[in-house]
Amino acid sequence: MTPKRIDRQARREEILDAAVRVFARKGFTASRIDDVANEAGIGKGSVYLYFDSRDALLNAAFEAFAARSQHVLDQARRGGDPPLERISALVHAVLRALSEEPDLARILLDLWSAGREGDLPLDMAGLYAQYRTVLTELLAQAGAEGSARPGLGERHATVIVGAIEGCLLQWLLDPRLPVEEMADPILDVCLNGLRCRDESQAGR
Amino acid sequence: MTPKRIDRQARREEILDAAVRVFARKGFTASRIDDVANEAGIGKGSVYLYFDSRDALLNAAFEAFAARSQHVLDQARRGGDPPLERISALVHAVLRALSEEPDLARILLDLWSAGREGDLPLDMAGLYAQYRTVLTELLAQAGAEGSARPGLGERHATVIVGAIEGCLLQWLLDPRLPVEEMADPILDVCLNGLRCRDESQAGR
């Protein structure tokens, strides 16, 4: 709360933003502390006044990412709208959040990689587990109220989360894909399915 | 003057397998040439008799991966079965192939990361583009013959590819997820949708 704190916090943020831009541009592995310092317009040594290590920068980036996600998750948990609408809102919110901060989105590949085995204590898996839990719950509600098929469970939630992340992945690998326009197709496919609905009629 | 008993191809394969195991265990970035050599039970220098560089190992791993994918893609292109069945077969084939070679699957994160920014000429994006093309074509056929909704396009294909890869991702981040059992849920969601089919009736 002291002005110092605020300054310090702001400085830290600046550096983190610079780091995220650098990571987004060349990937974490290829990014040097020097690159981050240059991007932030400060000396290399100063980075260490705000972050313990190079890995800590990626950790902080993860935390920023996780915070955005928590916000989206909280909204999905709280809302009083019908469950399918909340699912729709969730999917839109995730993709909108990333569209609005493309640099943060572009480090997803690094976060996924770092979220493996020992290195960083960076729990991407836990984040996706939360998404699955929320969606599983919403699907259950939707099933209960008759707007979704009955008997839906975590695996179906996994598919929805997968569709979102898988579309992000394809966009990361090929930025020409219009990620911000993928929310509706994702929802269309997952909610309505691709099979012809008039099958019984057509089958006649 | 003897043709030398050594089968270069087989030796190369052995080393590549060792490399894939190492990469799967600790990730490409954290893997040292020495690790690969030890895993293969040979000297460090010998790796270079079969691969030009450390990167070349990841490249070769990609090629092995891409070869498997091509096989799956070719089958999806050739088959004479109804389009929705071929889509089903495709999804099953992809997940089965990776279940059967989990180490190859576990390097997906590295292949995705390497598929960025010039470093390696490793075209993961092109691979997914092929999946999208095949699926787009199959959806069009299905639409034409009435088994799928009309008007389906590449975006819907993108969602299916995304669902597959997104489920793989979740498994990679949390190996407790039963990836080999996700084919059916993926198909269930994507083909049938999650919404209640009797909606019109229920909607009154």
Add this chain to the structure above:
Amino acid sequence: MTPKRIDRQARREEILDAAVRVFARKGFTASRIDDVANEAGIGKGSVYLYFDSRDALLNAAFEAFAARSQHVLDQARRGGDPPLERISALVHAVLRALSEEPDLARILLDLWSAGREGDLPLDMAGLYAQYRTVLTELLAQAGAEGSARPGLGERHATVIVGAIEGCLLQWLLDPRLPVEEMADPILDVCLNGLRCRDESQAGR
């Protein structure tokens, strides 16, 4: 924000001097970056703060050498003294310069070797060409004014340059030879010749 007390130029010079000492002692090929760092009393990595590569060290040594040569050449070009005296001054200056910096002289062998085949852009040949040009010009002047035989050309200049460098070579291979005392013999031989002047008389 302090301009840092470190004088980059001076530091660079220190390292270069250390490198020259090391090269002089064991030859460039046998000299390790670590040797240079140790000789300079700094860490290995610090060498790279001032030089791009090991080769760059030899390059810089060449430049130092070439700068000394340019100085000598410039003096030979400018002076208004009689041409034979300027040649004499040139020979003395070359040998004195090298006597005064024996370490710089001792890397001549490396500079000659490096001046071959593309590796380094280190133009020893050009340096000697300059010496030949200057001497050719001075011989022509001397011929015109009658102090030297008429009809002298570049080949005679080549012989003078050769005599200098060849004496240096013999000294480098056998340091017991008194290089600093060779200027007069070189001039004596080249100017006066070894043949007996009274040959016609003596020939009777």
Add this chain to the structure above:
Amino acid sequence: MTPKRIDRQARREEILDAAVRVFARKGFTASRIDDVANEAGIGKGSVYLYFDSRDALLNAAFEAFAARSQHVLDQARRGGDPPLERISALVHAVLRALSEEPDLARILLDLWSAGREGDLPLDMAGLYAQYRTVLTELLAQAGAEGSARPGLGERHATVIVGAIEGCLLQWLLDPRLPVEEMADPILDVCLNGLRCRDESQAGR
């Protein structure tokens, strides 16, 4: 004397010739055993059946070079011609020998470098000392018989040797120089001098 011996000797010679060609082309330091084996059209391991080590190849090249030199030296020592003619013959012989085996000449730089400090027991210095001794002796004889100035000593011999080697050096650094035509200019300069002979007359 056994046919085996002869074969072995011939094989050794072939490999040495190949090595000399390779060294001449890229310099000893940049030459790999593999290069030599390829040039000789044999397997890498086979080189070691005839030479103990890579350095031994350069040593053998030196010995070949030294043998040629010994031949030239012997002729200079034996002949019964007037001393100045024998000096002339010596200079011509040295340059002719090298012109006729340019590859052997081109490794001079490497021989000079190797003839330094410890590494190889390769005595270039001793070779040049022999030339100096022979020339010193011939100059003394010439002085005694009145064809050369009296009072000539080892330093004058050093200059002659220097002129030869220095011209070779310039040719090695710039192959456009016509080394085979330098014998006469060298002799002209060293025997007749460059100064105008009619100085006393002109001085009047």
Add this chain to the structure above:
DNA sequence: TATGAATGAGTGTTCATTCAT
């Protein structure tokens, strides 16, 4: 607080040499 010079552990790669065939 801020800096950037200094460091040295770490690693990819090379290549002379060995040796089983």
Add this chain to the structure above:
DNA sequence: AATGAATGAACACTCATTCAT
């Protein structure tokens, strides 16, 4: 004798981290 696959010591170079100023 001949081979070339295998080896591992050696080394140039990088870069995260430290610390004196």
